[in-house]
Amino acid sequence: MSACGGVVGMIELDRITRGFQVGDQLVQALREVSLNITAGEFVSIMGPSGSGKSTLLNLLGLLDRPNSGTYRLDGLDVTGLDEVAAATVRREKIGFVFQFFHLIPRLTAAGNVALPLVLAGVAPSERKERVARLLADVGLSGRADHLPAQLSGGQLQRVAIARAMSMNPAILLADEPTGNLDRATGREVLALLEDLNQRGTTLIVVTHDQEIGARAGRRILMEDGRVVGDSISPSPSGVPQGRGFIRGSGRGSEAQTSANAESTVPPSPPAPPPRGEGSKP
Amino acid sequence: MTLRDTLALAWGSLIHQPRRTLLIALAMSIGVGSVVVLTALGEGARRYVLEQFASLGTNLLIVLPGRAETTGGAPGVLSGQTTRDLTLSDADAVARLRGVARAAPLNVGVAQVSRGGLSREAVLLGSTADMLEIRHMRLGQGRYLPPGPSDQATPVCVLGEAIRAELFGAGNALGEWVRIGDRRFRVIGILAAQGQQMGFNTDETVAVPVAAAQQLFNTESLFRILVEVRGREAVPAVKESVLALLKTRHENDADVTVITQDAVLATFDRILTALTLAVAGIAAISLGVAGVLIMNVMLVSVAQRRSEIGLLKALGAPAASVRLLFLAEAGLISALGAAGGLILGLAASFALGRLYPVLPIAPPLWAVAAAVTTALVAGMLFAWLPAKRAAKLDAALALARR
Numbered sequence A: 001m002s003a004c005g006g007v008v009g010m011i012e013l014d015r016i017t018r019g020f021q022v023g024d025q026l027v028q029a030l031r032e033v034s035l036n037i038t039a040g041e042f043v044s045i046m047g048p049s050g051s052g053k054s055t056l057l058n059l060l061g062l063l064d065r066p067n068s069g070t071y072r073l074d075g076l077d078v079t080g081l082d083e084v085a086a087a088t089v090r091r092e093k094i095g096f097v098f099q100f101f102h103l104i105p106r107l108t109a110a111g112n113v114a115l116p117l118v119l120a121g122v123a124p125s126e127r128k129e130r131v132a133r134l135l136a137d138v139g140l141s142g143r144a145d146h147l148p149a150q151l152s153g154g155q156l157q158r159v160a161i162a163r164a165m166s167m168n169p170a171i172l173l174a175d176e177p178t179g180n181l182d183r184a185t186g187r188e189v190l191a192l193l194e195d196l197n198q199r200g201t202t203l204i205v206v207t208h209d210q211e212i213g214a215r216a217g218r219r220i221l222m223e224d225g226r227v228v229g230d231s232i233s234p235s236p237s238g239v240p241q242g243r244g245f246i247r248g249s250g251r252g253s254e255a256q257t258s259a260n261a262e263s264t265v266p267p268s269p270p271a272p273p274p275r276g277e278g279s280k281p
Numbered sequence B: 001m002t003l004r005d006t007l008a009l010a011w012g013s014l015i016h017q018p019r020r021t022l023l024i025a026l027a028m029s030i031g032v033g034s035v036v037v038l039t040a041l042g043e044g045a046r047r048y049v050l051e052q053f054a055s056l057g058t059n060l061l062i063v064l065p066g067r068a069e070t071t072g073g074a075p076g077v078l079s080g081q082t083t084r085d086l087t088l089s090d091a092d093a094v095a096r097l098r099g100v101a102r103a104a105p106l107n108v109g110v111a112q113v114s115r116g117g118l119s120r121e122a123v124l125l126g127s128t129a130d131m132l133e134i135r136h137m138r139l140g141q142g143r144y145l146p147p148g149p150s151d152q153a154t155p156v157c158v159l160g161e162a163i164r165a166e167l168f169g170a171g172n173a174l175g176e177w178v179r180i181g182d183r184r185f186r187v188i189g190i191l192a193a194q195g196q197q198m199g200f201n202t203d204e205t206v207a208v209p210v211a212a213a214q215q216l217f218n219t220e221s222l223f224r225i226l227v228e229v230r231g232r233e234a235v236p237a238v239k240e241s242v243l244a245l246l247k248t249r250h251e252n253d254a255d256v257t258v259i260t261q262d263a264v265l266a267t268f269d270r271i272l273t274a275l276t277l278a279v280a281g282i283a284a285i286s287l288g289v290a291g292v293l294i295m296n297v298m299l300v301s302v303a304q305r306r307s308e309i310g311l312l313k314a315l316g317a318p319a320a321s322v323r324l325l326f327l328a329e330a331g332l333i334s335a336l337g338a339a340g341g342l343i344l345g346l347a348a349s350f351a352l353g354r355l356y357p358v359l360p361i362a363p364p365l366w367a368v369a370a371a372v373t374t375a376l377v378a379g380m381l382f383a384w385l386p387a388k389r390a391a392k393l394d395a396a397l398a399l400a401r402r
């Protein structure tokens, strides 16, 4: 499938709306969100509880579908993909990291990391090799045979990150990845994610932690289903430089990022470094 | 996802809950095991009966008075109260037909047989010399009934081995006299002991010339005419000519029934096969019960593993793979249960075979195959709903919660 080849990671959302029917009431989780994210960006999404952050992330990860609007991923319209095609895109282009880790308790660390490779039908011999490398990358070589119950929170999240990266996805989506960790461990995990971003992965992190949010090169603020702030700092060094959060409606904020949005040739990500093996099994 | 990986993942989740897995497999085993044992018993009974029939000879025709209502050949389903009796001359005429090797008239009744102070009740067979051959009986000592005109009531008899033993014990019986009813008969032969043969224990019978039996029972009519046909192929043709002959002899009234050994055999075969199937079917119901158990446990399992299912989907498993994973779990449990059931059923069949050596107890292959297939299909079928539920699970929702 052409949509799945290559590692790019460019996202274009156009007036995405998502509402949930709760009883006879319609809860609008996303209201006409338009957003462009360039390959290789590090984006943080912040905002009050219930503002639609997780809903947005689920849509980006093709775990959910919008009621209206279009979603283009690497130039391909993925809004109406059928279930099987969406699963293929998830498998080959998108990695997920969750607040509650979601490791399978009966599988070892290595078994959990291998899961996406198993689902993709990668041969066991190759799997073994890749899992060993992935665990080494997150500094858990010695824990391959440990069960989740035998690992600390930080270690669990690192296993989860290794798992998310096992298919070498272009995009890494993390919903409050440090939400269940203490501050120090959270920093370690974030450093790991930043490192992956440095190596070319598009990183999108939903967080309530100001410090983490501020480290992102681009900070998106959501409120009541709308993008109300979108700021870019030239260096992902923490403190926003010059421009603060720009308030406005979803469409308004799109204008502020038109540098990326309108260009047909998106700026190339900061020097795509050599990645591991291709994402094709 | 490869099939091997699917099975490995499914197996992993099964052995993670060994007690639950074993209990469901046990339920399956009991179902499969009972199908195997019950069909083994049914099949044993069927083969026993068929062997008994075959021992009587397969080119045998049985002529009985009265018209059979159905073509099934079951004697006793008779119509018309005013049936003409079969007579000795009918039997003689039948014996002269083309294609008939020999024919023997038969009267059966119960009579008191005594010698000195000893007395007992015995089944009295009135027939002719040809009966020995037709019924494949073996003679122990002496001669069988004398050949010659069937209307001669010679006062001789042939004793079954059990009767002889009772009346004479260790003493000599040949040439001695016994009293049957109010007449005296000389013992001219003793049958070899051969035990039960289609409900007739020849050991407990006494044979006398048919005319003598008719005098004893005070009747002119016959109970049956047994006809042995030359060659099995001739059976249908001879049956027709017997019917035609007796029709002309009976003033153009087709008032006799001729049943072939094959028809009786087929009827018994049908009845016993149906019985075996019915019993197997009842046993198979327990497989359905095991299936419901699987469904129940799988539904609980799907509810418990919501986040795991959501995760698999997030990692790129399409709904079909998730469904297959749960079906594989059900399939593996069923296979485990089927294997256990086979071992259970075969062991029980073997033990029963040891207990009742006369019955050729062995589960028929079709039943074993059907039991295993039913177990697998029931397992998968009942797992379909839970598997479908898992496949349709909203991943975003499942992952939102812990």
Ligand SMILES: Nc1ncnc2c1ncn2[C@@H]1O[C@H](COP(=O)(O)OP(=O)(O)OP(=O)(O)O)[C@@H](O)[C@H]1O
Pocket: A020, A021, A022, A027, A028, A029, A047, A048, A049, A050, A051, A052, A053, A054, A055, A056, B397
């Ligand atoms: N499956 C659903 N059914 C009904 N309502 C939903 C569903 N998912 C989200 N919502 C609603 O949509 C709105 C946005 O939810 P969302 O989970 O995206 O918020 P959030 O920004 O991630 O919040 P938090 O910071 O608490 O995680 C909320 O009002 C929520 O109740």
Ligand SMILES: [Mg+2]
Pocket: A053, A054, A055, A175
């Ligand atoms: Mg959320």
